[in-house]
Every structure is written in structure tokens, then in C-alpha cells.
Amino acid sequence: MNRATxxxxxxxxxxxxxxxxxxxxxxxxxxxxxLKQSLLREDPFGLKTQFVGLANxxxxxxxxxxxxxxxxxxxxxxxxxxxxMAIALLLAVQAEKIIRGKTLYRTLLIWPYAxxxxxxxxxxxxxFNPSFxxxxxxxxxxxxxxDPLLNGPQAMILIVAAAAWKQxxxxxxxxxxxxxxxxxxxxxxxxxxxxxAARRFRTIVFPLLAPITFFLLVINTVYALFDTFGIIHAxxxxxxxxxxxxxxxxxxxxxxxxxxxxxxxxxxxxxxxxVIALTALQFRYIERRVHYG
Amino acid sequence: MERTVGGAMITSRPHSxxxxxxxxxxxxxxxxxxxxxxxxxxxxxxxTILKPPLPLLPGGxxxxxxxxxxxxxxxxxxxxxxxxxxxxxxIMALGIALGKIVISIMSAYAIxxxxxxxxxxxxxxxxxxxxxxxxxxxxxxxxxxxxxxxIDTYAGLIVPxxxxxxxxxxxxxxxxxxxxxxxxxxxxDGAGPWRFFKDILLPLSRTNIAALFVILFIYGWTQYLWxxxxxxxxxxxxxxIALRKMISFADADxxxxxxxxxxxxxxxxxxxxxxxxxxxxxxxxxxSEK
Numbered sequence: 044m045n046r047a048t049x050x051x052x053x054x055x056x057x058x059x060x061x062x063x064x065x066x067x068x069x070x071x072x073x074x075x076x077x078l079k080q081s082l083l084r085e086d087p088f089g090l091k092t093q094f095v096g097l098a099n100x101x102x103x104x105x106x107x108x109x110x111x112x113x114x115x116x117x118x119x120x121x122x123x124x125x126x127x128m129a130i131a132l133l134l135a136v137q138a139e140k141i142i143r144g145k146t147l148y149r150t151l152l153i154w155p156y157a158x159x160x161x162x163x164x165x166x167x168x169x170x171f172n173p174s175f176x177x178x179x180x181x182x183x184x185x186x187x188x189x190d191p192l193l194n195g196p197q198a199m200i201l202i203v204a205a206a207a208w209k210q211x212x213x214x215x216x217x218x219x220x221x222x223x224x225x226x227x228x229x230x231x232x233x234x235x236x237x238x239x240a241a242r243r244f245r246t247i248v249f250p251l252l253a254p255i256t257f258f259l260l261v262i263n264t265v266y267a268l269f270d271t272f273g274i275i276h277a278x279x280x281x282x283x284x285x286x287x288x289x290x291x292x293x294x295x296x297x298x299x300x301x302x303x304x305x306x307x308x309x310x311x312x313x314x315x316x317x318v319i320a321l322t323a324l325q326f327r328y329i330e331r332r333v334h335y336g
Numbered sequence: 337m338e339r340t341v342g343g344a345m346i347t348s349r350p351h352s353x354x355x356x357x358x359x360x361x362x363x364x365x366x367x368x369x370x371x372x373x374x375x376x377x378x379x380x381x382x383x384t385i386l387k388p389p390l391p392l393l394p395g396g397x398x399x400x401x402x403x404x405x406x407x408x409x410x411x412x413x414x415x416x417x418x419x420x421x422x423x424x425x426x427i428m429a430l431g432i433a434l435g436k437i438v439i440s441i442m443s444a445y446a447i448x449x450x451x452x453x454x455x456x457x458x459x460x461x462x463x464x465x466x467x468x469x470x471x472x473x474x475x476x477x478x479x480x481x482x483x484x485x486x487i488d489t490y491a492g493l494i495v496p497x498x499x500x501x502x503x504x505x506x507x508x509x510x511x512x513x514x515x516x517x518x519x520x521x522x523x524x525d526g527a528g529p530w531r532f533f534k535d536i537l538l539p540l541s542r543t544n545i546a547a548l549f550v551i552l553f554i555y556g557w558t559q560y561l562w563x564x565x566x567x568x569x570x571x572x573x574x575x576x577i578a579l580r581k582m583i584s585f586a587d588a589d590x591x592x593x594x595x596x597x598x599x600x601x602x603x604x605x606x607x608x609x610x611x612x613x614x615x616x617x618x619x620x621x622x623x624s625e626k
Contacts (some may be wrong), residue, residue, distance in 0.1 A: 175388045
């Protein structure tokens with residue numbers, strides 16, 4: 044489309060200036076520094092620097108602690124995305140089915156969206172903390188040796204629960220929107236052909252939700268990778284041991300706590316590559332979506 | 337209309353709807369209970385909280401606990417009261433939400449309604465920032481903050497977070513749907529770019545701005561890593577960071593009743609914004625991210 048525009052020489056640059064300034068100072072400059080740093084070796088006091096090529100990357104990728112944190116991240120992200128999306132889909136389908144009270148349910152179900160991830164983590168640790176958590180109490184009386192502060196897998200369960208809980212709202216809203224976009228006539232036709240609710244869901248509703256499910260999978264993975272830093276920092280600090288140390292937490296820990304700058308920068312660059320891949324994936328999907336209407 | 341009729345025809349069996357309500361109520365319990373429970377805990381004394389199980393109903397220490405949190409100051413974070421924390425967080429969330437809206441609406445306006453050299457280059461420069469979340473450039477960004485003397489300042493909390501591609505893209509998308517006739521009519525009437533922006537574009541964008549405001553306010557309020565890095569002094573902390581400092585699950589002198597009050601106050605403002613502006617929020621969320 045040929046857009047009607049205003050003839051002006053200076054004005055557009057002035058309008059763009061604030062955003063460009065912030066972007067260059069706080070995005071491009073630091074990202075460039077991270078790239079540069081990832082190729083250098085610097086001692087913790089910043090006295091000596093030397094160019095080491097890809098040595099930082101080689102060391103990071105060969106480090107068992109890094110491999111461990113990749114595993115932790117994969118388990119954490121998949122579990123969080125799956126649990127949260129499954130619960131949200133179940134609730135969205137129910138909300139479409141009922142006639143009365145839709146708005147009330149929605150109003151209450153969107154609450155966790157407004158809760159900071161770190162606070163979500165604290166809420167769950169408060170309920171399940173081993174010494175006075177009200178919900179840890181029945182677990183212990185059932186004979187389970189519940190202590191997420193000392194037991195790695197239990198710590199993982201706790202942060203997955205908190206991370207998934209927080210994301211239910213978001214997924215719920217998108218699944219509801221997706222369900223409403225499915226033509227009612229398709230479902231009626233199947234019903235007339237004698238397909239029962241479960242079969243209609245499996246053969247019509249779920250396949251038609253595939254694009255939105257895929258979109259949510261990407262979004263939830265990004266969420267689990269990056270936005271959950273607060274949960275981990277506030278609840279487990281990567282522990283016990285390194286059993287909940289995700290990639291982002293490790294970048295922070297190596298850079299700010301352990302002051303291993305080259306390694307931290309190399310990890311940053313690896314994370315950048317992951318984000319770029321995920322963004323590209325998301326945009327490919329958007330193109331496909333336009334195809335299918 | 338047809339939807340409801342059709343829907344009713346298929347799911348008219350009452351027991352299926354009953355199961356629906358049952359599962360939704362179950363879901364609500366999972367979703368709302370943790371928040372409700374923190375509120376309950378905030379109305380009990382420290383002794384009651386430390387002796388499980390905690391009662392399911394609010395206790396009698398509501399006024400005492402909230403007064404202590406506001407006026408007594410909280411020991412673990414250097415005697416800073418909850419009021420200061422709420423103020424800091426509000427300034428940060430509002431600053432980010434309004435700042436982002438202003439600078440993205442300006443750049444989207446420039447990109448859509450003007451033709452100038454390097455227009456597409458600038459668009460891509462902004463667009464690529466989608467792929468550079470703060471988490472992947474923590475250390476160097478921190479260094480920039482130190483060099484610019486922005487540690488422990490409101491500007492430091494706000495400015496680095498106000499550049500974002502998403503808001504710009506959203507406004508760009510919306511502006512592209514504005515019909516050419518509107519601009520031509522405005523120009524024939526002798527309106528310049530500013531008049532057109534103020535009298536036509538801004539009123540048309542009202543719902544988009546409202547939706548974006550909710551999403552960005554929540555984004556600003558729930559920030560964690562950034563305020564953790566750029567604030568050292570207790571009196572500049574946001575409420576979420578202060579909470580982290582107040583809690584220690586390992587030792588015994590955590591003042592849980594005050595932690596719970598702070599938790600409730602950290603959750604309440606964003607929940608209110610989302611619930612009260614629900615109509616715009618839901619539309620904006622589903623449309624902006626699709």
C-alpha cells in the first residue's frame with residue numbers, strides 16, 4: 044500500500060532519537076561488549092586481558108557444571124511449559140462449556156499473571172517449607188521426607204510448581220481465545236455425525252488449536268528460560284547443590300558472584316543464540332499462521 | 337448469538353456442565369489459594385504462623401501487623417517501611433509503562449507516517465532488540481550503569497527498560513491500519529504532523545494505549561533481575577527485592593508476619609490493575625502477542 048505521509052526532513056529523526064539512544068546505550072553497546080568479552084580472558088581484578096579466540100566457549104561447553112545446567116534448564120522448561128499448558132487447556136475447555144459464571148472464573152483465574160515470579164516462588168515455599176509450611180505438614184505425616192531446601196528433586200518440583208502456577212493465567216487466556224475462534228459449525232457437524240465430546244476434542248478441537256499451542260510452547264519456553272530467574276534466586280539460589288541452577292542463573296552467578304567474566308560472557312552469547320533461534324521459530328510460525336488463516 | 341445457541345445444543349447435558357464447574361472450581365482453588373493464604377497469614381501473629389497448620393480463616397492481628405509494617409519499619413532491611421517500598425515500585429512501574437508508551441508511539445509515528453533515508457535501517461535496529469533480553473547482557477549493562485552513575489537512582493531503574501521492540505511493533509501495526517484518507521483530509525485542512533497526531537491519531541489509539549499500559553505496568557512491577565542489580569541501598573529497593581532480603585528460610589529470626597503483609601501489598605496493586613482494567617488487558621494481551 045502506498046502510504047500518505049508528511050513531508051518533513053528533521054522531524055522523523057527527532058521522533059526516533061529517544062528510542063534509538065536508549066537502544067544503542069543499553070542494548071547494542073552491552074551486547075557488543077558481551078561478544079567482545081566472550082573472546083577475551085580477564086583476571087578477576089581486571090588487570091590483564093588477552094585474546095583467547097573461542098577458548099571460553101570450549102571451556103564452558105566442556106564444563107560438567109554447564110552441561111548440568113543445560114539438563115536442569117531443559118527439565119525445568121519442559122515440565123513448566125507442559126504442566127502449565129495442560130492445566131490451562133483443561134480449564135479453558137471447561138470455561139467454554141459452561142454458560143453461567145464465565146466472567147467470574149476468568150476474573151479470578153487471571154490473578155497469578157499479576158504476581159511477580161519471585162513472589163510466586165515465595166508463596167509456594169511458604170506453603171511447602173519444611174519447618175512450618177501448612178502443606179508440608181500433611182506430606183511429612185504421610186511419611187514423606189519432605190525438605191525442598193535439602194533435596195534436589197523436591198526443590199525442582201517446588202520451583203516447577205511455582206513457575207507453572209504463575210503462567211496458567213496467560214495460557215488460559217490464549218486457549219480461550221483459540222477455542223472461540225473455532226467455527227461452531229464444525230463441532231456441530233461432528234456432533235450430528237455422532238462423535239461424542241471426547242472424540243470431538245481429539246479429532247477437531249485439539250488439531251485446530253495446534254497453532255496456538257505451538258505459539259504458547261515457544262512463549263512458555265522463553266518464560267521458563269528467562270523470566271523465572273526471580274523464582275530460582277528467591278527460592279533455591281540454584282541449590283541444593285546445583286540441582287536447580289538454570290542457564291540464566293549460572294550466567295548471573297558466574298558473572299556477579301564468582302566473577303569469572305570470560306565464561307559468563309561466553310554463556311551470555313550462547314543464550315543470545317538461543318533467543319535468536321526461538322524468535323526466528325516464532326516468526327516462521329506467524330507466517331504459517333497467516334497461511335492457514 | 338448463533339454461538340450460544342449452537343453451544344447449548346451440543347453441551348446441553350447438565351452433568352457435563354456440572355463437571356465443568358467442578359473442574360473450574362478446583363482450578364480456582366489451585367490458582368487463588370496461595371494468594372488467599374498469604375492474606376490469611378498476614379492477619380496472624382508470628383507465633384501462630386510458626387506453629388503449623390495455619391488456620392484457614394483470617395486472625396485478629398490485621399491492624400497490628402499492617403501498622404507495624406507501615407510505621408514501624410522493617411528491621412531486616414534497615415528499618416525501611418513498606419510505604420517507601422511501595423512508592424519505589426510504583427515510580428518504577430509507572431515510569432516504565434509511560435516511558436515505553438511515549439517513546440514507542442513516537443518512533444512508530446516516525447516510521448509509519450514519514451519517508452526519510454535509513455527508515456528501514458532504524459526499524460530493524462529497534463526490531464532486533466526483541467532478541468536481546470536483559471538476561472543475556474547482564475554484566476556489560478551493569479558496567480554501563482556504573483559508568484553513567486545510575487546505580488541507586490530511579491532513572492537507573494526505569495530508563496534501560498523503556499526501550500522495547502514489542503510496543504513499537506504494536507503501534508506500528510495499528511498505525512498502518514489508519515486509512516490514507518484521514519491523513520489526506522488532515523493535510524487539506526492544513527493540519528501539520530503535530531495536529532494530526534494530537535487530534536486524530538492519539539484519540540484513535542486510546543484502547544491500544546490502555547491495553548499496553550496494563551501489560552507494561554505489570555511488567556515494571558514484577559521486575560526482578562534489574563532492580564536486584566542496580567539498587568544497593570535498602571531505601572531504593574523495590575518491594576519484590578526487599579521481600580527477598582526479608583526472608584531467610586534457614587534462620588529463625590525472619591519476621592514472617594511482616595513478610596506476609598509485604599507480600600500482600602506487593603501482590604495487591606498489580607492484581608487490582610489487571611482485574612479493574614480486565615477488558616483492555618485481555619484484548620491487548622491476546623492481540624499484541626499473536
